Amino acid sequence: MTMNIDRRQLMALGTFGLGALGMPASASLIGAKGFTHGVASGEPAPESILLWTRYVGKDGSKLTAEISDNADFLGAKMVGEVQATAERDFTAKITVQGLDPDQWYFFRFIAPDGSQSMVGRTRTLPQGPTQ
Structure with missing residues (x-):
């Protein structure tokens, strides 16, 4: 069986395909669940x-953020x-306050079902001017 596609149809299909590739994929549309990315930190002070x-997860899932000065999270x-x-x-996103200057920290998030994100490592800035 052959299918005849004229140039207009080909252009329309091609444009639609490129448009679909350019759209951000919403996690809810592609069926992803849980921690779909790693962790990150920024805006150090x-x-x-x-x-x-x-x-x-469910819309409005409440995550708990934990931070520790050691990788095993004892005393986190x-x-x-x-x-x-x-x-x-x-x-x-959450901004953590009350940390020590020039200190390495480990952090993670915990979901309502008890699952945990990857563990990240971050550092606060030293006190005073930085160069």
């Missing part, structure tokens, strides 16, 4: 840092809870 992850402290919502493409 001497006593604070921004932590980030992405978790796809919960630094807060943050919502991962569809309106923000299931991203969760």
Whole structure:
């Protein structure tokens, strides 16, 4: 069986295909669940840092952020809870305050079902001017 496609149809299909590739893929559309990305940190200051992850679950899933000065998380402290919502493409960001300057920290997020994100490592800035 042969299929005849004229030039207009070919151009329309090609344009549609390119448009679909250029659209950001929403996690809810492709069926991804749980921690779909790793973790990240940014905006360092001497006593604070921004932590980030992405978790796809029920809309408004509450994640717990933990931070520790050791990789095994003994003595880790919960630094807060943050919502991962569809309106923000299931991203969760929290700024952690009250940290020590020029210190390495390990961090992770815990989902409502008890699953854990990857562990990240971050560092606060030293006190005073940086070069």
